Amino acid sequence: MATISAVIASTHHPFYLRASTSAGDERPPFADEWVAKITAFRETLTRANPDVLVMVGSDHFHQIWLDNMPQFLVGKAPFYDANYYNEEREFGLPRMFLRGHEELSEYLLRHGLDAGFDLAFSNELRIDHSITCPIITLRPEADLPIVPVYTNIFAPPMPQPSRFVELGKAIRQMVEEWPSEQRVAIIGTGHLSLELGGPRQFGPHGPDPEFDRKAVSWIASSDIKSALAEVSLDSLWQPGNATHGFMDFLLMMGVAGENVQADYVDSLDLFHTMEAYFTWYPNGADAA
Amino acid sequence: MSKYLLNKFLFTVDRDPELVERYREDPRGTVAWWEADVANVIIGCHEGERSTWLKFTDEERAALAGHDYVALFGLGAHPFLTLTLFIALFERDYAEPLAFQREYAVKLSHWSLPYPDIAT
Numbered sequence: 001m002a003t004i005s006a007v008i009a010s011t012h013h014p015f016y017l018r019a020s021t022s023a024g025d026e027r028p029p030f031a032d033e034w035v036a037k038i039t040a041f042r043e044t045l046t047r048a049n050p051d052v053l054v055m056v057g058s059d060h061f062h063q064i065w066l067d068n069m070p071q072f073l074v075g076k077a078p079f080y081d082a083n084y085y086n087e088e089r090e091f092g093l094p095r096m097f098l099r100g101h102e103e104l105s106e107y108l109l110r111h112g113l114d115a116g117f118d119l120a121f122s123n124e125l126r127i128d129h130s131i132t133c134p135i136i137t138l139r140p141e142a143d144l145p146i147v148p149v150y151t152n153i154f155a156p157p158m159p160q161p162s163r164f165v166e167l168g169k170a171i172r173q174m175v176e177e178w179p180s181e182q183r184v185a186i187i188g189t190g191h192l193s194l195e196l197g198g199p200r201q202f203g204p205h206g207p208d209p210e211f212d213r214k215a216v217s218w219i220a221s222s223d224i225k226s227a228l229a230e231v232s233l234d235s236l237w238q239p240g241n242a243t244h245g246f247m248d249f250l251l252m253m254g255v256a257g258e259n260v261q262a263d264y265v266d267s268l269d270l271f272h273t274m275e276a277y278f279t280w281y282p283n284g285a286d287a288a
Numbered sequence: 289m290s291k292y293l294l295n296k297f298l299f300t301v302d303r304d305p306e307l308v309e310r311y312r313e314d315p316r317g318t319v320a321w322w323e324a325d326v327a328n329v330i331i332g333c334h335e336g337e338r339s340t341w342l343k344f345t346d347e348e349r350a351a352l353a354g355h356d357y358v359a360l361f362g363l364g365a366h367p368f369l370t371l372t373l374f375i376a377l378f379e380r381d382y383a384e385p386l387a388f389q390r391e392y393a394v395k396l397s398h399w400s401l402p403y404p405d406i407a408t
Contacts (some may be wrong), residue, residue, distance in 0.1 A: 197367025
């Protein structure tokens with residue numbers, strides 16, 4: 001059976017690449033600290049020595065559109081082009097090219113469907129910064145095959161928060177039962193409190209530091225019960241109008257397992273939104 | 289009320305560099321052309337297989353033609369789509385980084401929760 005070498009949950013901040021590579025007057029004052037934190041976070045994946053990456057993210061209205069909106073979608077393609085003109089324009093993100101892992105995609109689709117998740121699929125998916133940001137931060141070589149898993153955290157009606165947890169648990173079980181000798185890292189990115197296109201955007205901190213503090217605590221201890229007791233589709237508008245991205249963290253808490261303390265926790269309070277980084281080693285940190 | 293069509297305008301313009309510039313330079317003309325020629329194109333279908341029923345209300349058309357992101361917010365356009373396109377249109381006119389984004393927030397500061405419903 002396959003080995004889950006790491007479970008990683010993170011925010012995805014599209015400005016990281018530009019901030020970390022800028023110099024002189026262009027370099028923001030927080031860049032050095034941010035680079036140091038990302039470098040340490042990257043090591044948590046490197047030491048897990050994965051062969052393949054399951055990447056959970058959410059398309060930001062790039063390829064997935066309101067005329068045909070899946071709630072959960074698995075990519076099944078030999079290759080994935082990545083990043084879009086408007087991400088290049090706004091964030092300076094480069095065009096990227098990643099290999100796929102069709103065998104694991106097919107396995108997750110078949111067994112996910114059989115487990116009661118009506119997963120959509122795509123045989124030609126151009127992925128966006130919800131997946132390329134963690135490639136840039138965690139595996140900049142972009143040398144490992146991926147299985148993209150997209151969730152709808154963007155366009156109402158969305159699935160319930162509990163459904164994200166359930167899908168995370170199912171992904172964990174399916175990967176553990178995958179008849180393969182490969183080492184799989186499951187990586188997902190979401191948001192803490194976040195406002196986009198509203199009056200609370202681009203402030204000196206995230207729009208709701210109190211929510212962020214609680215969210216980091218829930219994630220670090222994978223306290224699914226407390227999180228689900230406080231979070232609903234309606235309540236997530238309160239901390240910021242894009243905070244439904246927290247549901248991707250809930251999915252990753254499902255992957256990590258209920259009440260399993262993360263082996264690595266870090267955060268960085270930035271303008272606009274808080275960054276947070278979590279790694280679990282289901283088979284021990286030294287299993288690599 | 290056609291929040292979907294507002295979003296479709298923002299989506300199809302934002303993804304096309306030529307259309308972004310055209311909308312910046314000639315918002316009224318671009319909106320009129322788009323409503324006549326693009327609004328009913330089904331993105332995943334052959335162009336001959338169009339919808340027949342999509343059109344803006346007068347208020348929606350005026351908000352787009354006026355580059356009025358405050359009105360678009362009030363109409364329930366998806367705020368991510370509006371923000372992304374308007375950064376592409378106007379960030380270049382501001383000297384300080386994020387100055388446009390912060391002004392954008394201030395102009396929406398009369399809104400408190402709950403914000404306009406964005407469900408389509």
